[in-house]
Amino acid sequence: MKNLAKYIVTRLLLTIPMVFILLSIVFIVLRVMPGDPVSSLLGGHAPEHVIEQKREALGLNRPLAVQYVNYLWQICRLDFGESMVFKQRVSKAILEKLPATVELTLCGMLITLFLGVFLGAYAADKRRTARDYGIRLYGIVVYCIPVYWMGLMLQLIFGIWLDILPIAGRTGPRVFASTFEKTGFYILDTILIRDFSALLDILQHLILPSVTLGLVLSGIFVRLTRTNMLDVLRADYIVAAEARGIRHRVIVYKHALKNAFIPILTMMGLQFALLMAGAVLTETTFSWPGMGRLLLERIYLRDYPTIQGIIIVIALFVALVSLVVDIIYAIIDPRVRY
Amino acid sequence: MRFSPAAAMARVISRFTAPAKKYGVEWWILVAGALIILAILVMAMFAEAIAPFSPHDQNTGPQLSPPNRVHLMGTDNLQRDVWSRMVHGSRTILRVAVLAAVISLLIGIPAGLLSGFSGGYLDRTLSLIMDSLYSFPGLILAIAFAAMLGPGVINITLAVSVIYIPTYFRLVRGQTLQIKEELFVEAARAIGASGPVILWRYVFPNVIATTVVVFTLNVADAIMIEAALTYLGLGLPPTIVDWGMDLSMGKKFLPSGQWWMITFPGAMISILALGFTMLGEGLAEILNPRLLER
Numbered sequence: 304m305k306n307l308a309k310y311i312v313t314r315l316l317l318t319i320p321m322v323f324i325l326l327s328i329v330f331i332v333l334r335v336m337p338g339d340p341v342s343s344l345l346g347g348h349a350p351e352h353v354i355e356q357k358r359e360a361l362g363l364n365r366p367l368a369v370q371y372v373n374y375l376w377q378i379c380r381l382d383f384g385e386s387m388v389f390k391q392r393v394s395k396a397i398l399e400k401l402p403a404t405v406e407l408t409l410c411g412m413l414i415t416l417f418l419g420v421f422l423g424a425y426a427a428d429k430r431r432t433a434r435d436y437g438i439r440l441y442g443i444v445v446y447c448i449p450v451y452w453m454g455l456m457l458q459l460i461f462g463i464w465l466d467i468l469p470i471a472g473r474t475g476p477r478v479f480a481s482t483f484e485k486t487g488f489y490i491l492d493t494i495l496i497r498d499f500s501a502l503l504d505i506l507q508h509l510i511l512p513s514v515t516l517g518l519v520l521s522g523i524f525v526r527l528t529r530t531n532m533l534d535v536l537r538a539d540y541i542v543a544a545e546a547r548g549i550r551h552r553v554i555v556y557k558h559a560l561k562n563a564f565i566p567i568l569t570m571m572g573l574q575f576a577l578l579m580a581g582a583v584l585t586e587t588t589f590s591w592p593g594m595g596r597l598l599l600e601r602i603y604l605r606d607y608p609t610i611q612g613i614i615i616v617i618a619l620f621v622a623l624v625s626l627v628v629d630i631i632y633a634i635i636d637p638r639v640r641y
Numbered sequence: 642m643r644f645s646p647a648a649a650m651a652r653v654i655s656r657f658t659a660p661a662k663k664y665g666v667e668w669w670i671l672v673a674g675a676l677i678i679l680a681i682l683v684m685a686m687f688a689e690a691i692a693p694f695s696p697h698d699q700n701t702g703p704q705l706s707p708p709n710r711v712h713l714m715g716t717d718n719l720q721r722d723v724w725s726r727m728v729h730g731s732r733t734i735l736r737v738a739v740l741a742a743v744i745s746l747l748i749g750i751p752a753g754l755l756s757g758f759s760g761g762y763l764d765r766t767l768s769l770i771m772d773s774l775y776s777f778p779g780l781i782l783a784i785a786f787a788a789m790l791g792p793g794v795i796n797i798t799l800a801v802s803v804i805y806i807p808t809y810f811r812l813v814r815g816q817t818l819q820i821k822e823e824l825f826v827e828a829a830r831a832i833g834a835s836g837p838v839i840l841w842r843y844v845f846p847n848v849i850a851t852t853v854v855v856f857t858l859n860v861a862d863a864i865m866i867e868a869a870l871t872y873l874g875l876g877l878p879p880t881i882v883d884w885g886m887d888l889s890m891g892k893k894f895l896p897s898g899q900w901w902m903i904t905f906p907g908a909m910i911s912i913l914a915l916g917f918t919m920l921g922e923g924l925a926e927i928l929n930p931r932l933l934e935r
Contacts, residue, residue, distance in 0.1 A: 320769055320773070321769075321772070321773040321776060322773075324769065324770055324773040324774075325773050325774070325777055328774075329785060332785060332786060332789050333785075333789060335789075336789035336790060336791075436666065443670075443915070443918060443919065443922065444911075444915060446918065447861065447865075447911050447914040447915040447918050448907075448911045449865045449868055449869060449872075449907065449910055449911065449914070450869075451869060451872050451888070451907075452888065452903070452907030452908075452910065452911065455888070455891075455892060455895060455903045455907065456903070456904070456907065458895060459895055459898075459900055459903065459904075463895065463896065463898050464898075470895075470896075576776060576777060576778040576779070577778065579778040579781065580778035580779060580780035580781055583778075583780065583781060583784070584780070584869055584872075584873075587873060588892075598781070598784070599784070599873065602784065602785065602788040602789075603788065610785070614781075614785070617777070617778065617781060618776075618777055621776055621777065621778070622776070625776075
C-alpha cells in the first residue's frame with residue numbers, strides 16, 4: 304500500500320507539466336490570434352481611447368511575457384481570476400456548469416460500459432457466427448456515427464415522432480432551480496429532498512443525451528471486450544473450468560469476463576478524453592447547460608480567463624480519471640505492483 | 642486462344658475473391674470500405690455532372706419539400722436541392738480531412754523519427770509536449786484553434802491537423818526506439834552509414850507500413866471532427882457547401898419535423914467515415930493483426 308501511495312503522488316506530480324503545457328499552448332494561441340475580449344465587450348465601433356482604457360484595465364496592453372507570468376502565478380495560487388467579459392469569478396462560472404457535465408458523462412460512461420462489455424463478451428462467446436459478425440458490424444458502424452447526428456436522430460425519433468421524451472435541457476418547466484441548491488447534481492439533489500416527481504423529470508431529460516453518448520462510444524468497447532475475451536477464453540483455466548462441468552454461461556460471464564475486464568478498465572481511462580469531447584457536442588445538441596456549452600460561448604466572446612480555466616479543469620478531469628482507473632486496477636488485480 | 646469476355650470477367654473477379662480465402666471477412670471489409678470511398682470520390686470529382694442543380698441555386702422548387710422524384714433528398718428552407726448540396730459538399734469534407742491527416746503526418750513522422758533516434762533532452766521535451774496534447778480531448782483543442790483562426794478552408798484544416806500530430810509522433814517514436822536496436826541498424830553503422838542515412842534508408846521504411854493504417858483511420862476521424870466543427874458553426878464561411886453546416890441548419894427544422902434536412906447530411910458524414918474506418922480495419926487485420934489491439 305505504501306508503494307501505491309508513492310505511485311499516486313508521482314502521478315499527481317506528473318499531471319502538473321501536462322496542465323502547464325496545455326495551458327501555455329492555449330494561452331499563446333488565444334493571444335496571437337486576432338480578436339480579443341475588448342472587441343466583444345464594446346463592439347467594433349467604440350472610440351479608440353475607450354478601447355485603450357479597457358485594454359489597460361484588463362492588463363491586455365502589457366507585454367505577452369508579463370501577462371503569461373502573471374497568469375501562471377495566479378494559477379499557482381489556485382486562483383482562476385475573473386471573467387473579462389462578465390462580472391463573474393471564473394471558478395464560480397465553472398462550478399455552476401461542472402455538475403451538469405459530470406452527470407452526463409457518468410451516465411454516458413455507464414451505458415457505454417454496460418452495452419459495450421456485454422455485447423463484446425457475447426460476441427466472443429459466439430465467435431464466428433452470424434451474431435458475432437452482427438455485433439462487430441454494430442461496433443464499427445456505431446463508431447462512425449458522429450455523436451451530434453446520433454443525438455439529432457434520437458431527438459427526431461423519440462422527441463418529435465414518438466413524442467415520449469424531452470429533447471432539450473436538464474429539467475422541465477415545472478421543476479424550479481431552487482430545488483437544486485445543495486450540490487448541483489440534480490439526481491443527488493432531488494433524492495436528498497425526496498422530490499421524486501422532480502427526479503423522474505430529471506431522469507427523463509437525462510435519457511436521450513446519455514444514451515447518445517453511450518451508444519456512440521460503445522463501439523470501441525465492443526471491439527476491446529471481444530478481443531480480450533477471445534484471449535481469455537483460450538486460456539487453460541477456462542478449459543479446466545469447462546472440464547469440471549461448470550455451466551458455460553457462468554464460465555463466460557463470471558470467470559472469463561472478470562479477467563478480461565482489467566485491460567478494458569485501462570482503456571476506459573484512455574477513452575475518457577473522447578467522452579469529454581463527445582460531451583461538448585452532446586451538450587450543444589441537447590441544449591445541456593454544461594461546461595462544453597460554456598466553453599463554446601466564451602470562445603466566441605474571447606473571454607480568455609474562462610477559456611483557460613475550463614481547459615485546466617478538463618485536463619485535470621482527464622488526468623484524475625486515468626489515475627482513479629489505475630488505482631482501481633491495482634486494487635482488483637493484486638499482481639499489479641507499482 | 643480466343644478472347645472470351647466471360648473468362649476475362651472470371652479472372653477479374655477471382656483476383657478479388659482469391660485474397661478473401663486467405664484473409665476471410667477482413668478482405669471484404671477492406672473492399673467494402675474502398676468501394677464506399679471510391680463512390681464518394683467519384684461524386685466529388687464529377688459533382689457538376691451528377692448534381693441535378695447548383696448547390697447555391699435558391700430556386701429549384703418548393704421550399705422545404707420532402708424527398709420526391711425531382712428532389713431525391715428534398716429541398717431546404719432556401720429552396721435549394723439537398724441532394725445537389727450533398728454531392729458538392731463531399732468536396733469540402735474530403736479535402737479538409739485528407740489534407741489535415743497529411744499535414745499531421747508530415748509533421749508527426751519526422752518529429753517522431755528524430756525524437757526516437759536522437760534521444761536525450763530533445764526526445765524528453767518533445768515526448769512531454771506530445772503526451773500532453775495526446776491526453777487532452779482532441780476535439781476541444783480543435784475547437785479552440787478553429788475559433789481563434791477564424792473561418793476558412795485552410796484554417797479548419799490546420800485546426801483538425803493539430804489533433805493527429807501526437808498520434809503519429811507516438812507511433813513512430815515507439816517504433817524507432819525498437820528498430821534502432823535491431824541488428825541491421827548496427828550493421829549499417831558498422832559499415833559507416835551516417836545518422837541521417839540510417840534514419841532515412843533503414844528506419845523510415847520499416848515505420849511506414851503501420852502509419853498507412855493509422856492514416857486511414859485518422860482520415861475517418863478527421864471527417865467526423867471537420868463536420869463537428871462546422872456543425873458548431875466554427876469552421877467555414879457560409880458560401881462554402883459543407884455537410885456539417887447543412888446539418889446544423891437542418892437542426893433548426895427538427896422540431897417542425899423536416900427530417901430530410903438532418904437525416905441526409907448526417908448519413909453522408911457517417912457513410913464516408915465508415916468507408917475509411919472499414920478500409921483501415923481491413924488493412925490493419927491484413928497487415929498486422931495485433932496492431933489495433935494495443
